[in-house]
Amino acid sequence: MIDITAFNRNLKNGHIENCYLFCGSDEFLIKENIRKLIKRVVKSDFIDLNYAKFDGSSLEDFDTVINACETLPFMSDKKVVLIYRASFMGEEKGCKSKLSGEFKKIHDYLKNIPEHCVLIFYYLFKSKRDKPGRRIYSLDKDICVVRADKIKGYQLENKVQEFFQLRGKNIKKIDLRVFCNLMEGNNLSAIENEVEKLCCYTYGRDIKRKDIQEMFLKNSEEDIFDVVNAISNKNLKDALHLLNELIYSGAKINYILVMIERQFSILFKIKLLLENGKQKTEIMKLLNIRSQYRYNIMVQQSKKFTLKQLKKSIQLCLNTEKDMKSFSLNEKTELELLLINTIA
Incomplete structure (x- = not known):
């Protein structure tokens, strides 16, 4: 089993297999790389004659696919046959595809694909937590299985930069990195949607750091605020539920941890300033809190902790980091333990 980086390296070097299975939760990433493969194998002038595709979720007879594979290409050395959303490549339980029961027959055929054909499957995981099953691992011995995991780091930055360039938008490298850090964990299709929103929000001008913060940090801060609120109410069940929602929505673990520590720090400062006789207006100015409603809620939160408890919570965050x-x-387990310890 290879990853997307290895697949692209092989494609660049002209190393092309006769059969591929792409699997992963990011359909955008899978489709993009399949397009690269098809473009490399079949000339655009003859694409209609040498390219066949089938919907794997409704395909009833694999013989149709075999016939397409066995048919010789026209005016070309190669042809491509694609079966998209090949649900029958998943585990037997819960699989509704009629081809699920023919897996052995399909596997046997894949060992002898004609030289003139490149057969491509793609299997989409139901969620980002899914992993390749027994069937996919059994295929890995005979065909090229490509695991389309989410790209990150410089690869993600370069891809997101392309999204902005396609829309004629300029964004500084450092601001691009901030944006990607907030987006990491989402699939590329979702990220492109967020790029589109940001470009619309900044119509007619370049993107600034402030725009990213106003659009994306605000919602994340609200979610962290809710987590700490559950902690202040000693409600571990709600705190863990909110934490899981944050993680599964794509928020990075390190970011969540830093924001929780930041929230405890603000509560500590509010409590300390109040005990030193500072007034509401002065505290809001010192801590840059603009919303009176938010300030009032945080004051109520701070009253549910002693200064010693808040110091302990901040230290627990720093130790966890x-x-x-x-x-x-x-x-994820370390974050859950952090919440348990702050409530204990």
Whole structure:
């Protein structure tokens, strides 16, 4: 099994297999790389004659696919046959495809694909938590299985930069990195939608850091605010539920941790300033809190902790961050333990 990076390297070097199975949760990424493969294999002048595709979710007879594969290409060395959304490549349980029961027959055929044909399947995971099953691993011995995991780091930045360039938008490198850090974990289709929103929001001008913060940080801060609110109410069940919602929506673990620590720090400062006799207006100005409603809620939150408890919570956040950077730990588990310890 190879990843998208290895697939692109092989494609660039002209190393093309006769059969591929792309699998993953990011359909945009899968489709994009299949398009690259088809473009490399079949000339655009003869694409209509040498390219056949089938909907794997409604395909009733694999013989139709075999016939397409066996038919010789026209005025070309190769032809491509694509079966998209090949649900029968998943595990037997819950699979509604009529071809699920013919998996052995399909597997046997894949071992002897004609030289003139490039047969491509793609199997879409139901959620980002899914992994390749037994069937996919059994195919990996005989065909090229490409795991289309979400791209990140410089690869993600370069791809997102393309999205902005296609829309004629300029964004500084450092601001691009901030945007990508907030988006990491989402699929490319969702990220492109967010790029479109940001471009519409900044119509007629270049994108600034402030635009990204106003559009994307505000919602994330509200979610973190809710997590800390559940902690202040000693409601562990709600706190863990909200944490999981944040993670599954694509928020990065490190970002969540930093924002929780920041929220506890604000509560500590509010409580300290109140105990030192500072007034509401002065505190809001010192801590740059613009909303009176938010200030009032945070005051109520701060009253549910002692200064000692808030200091302990901040230290727990810092210790968790240090441990995650120093050791190979399950980051989600560490965050859950943090919430448990702050409530205890």
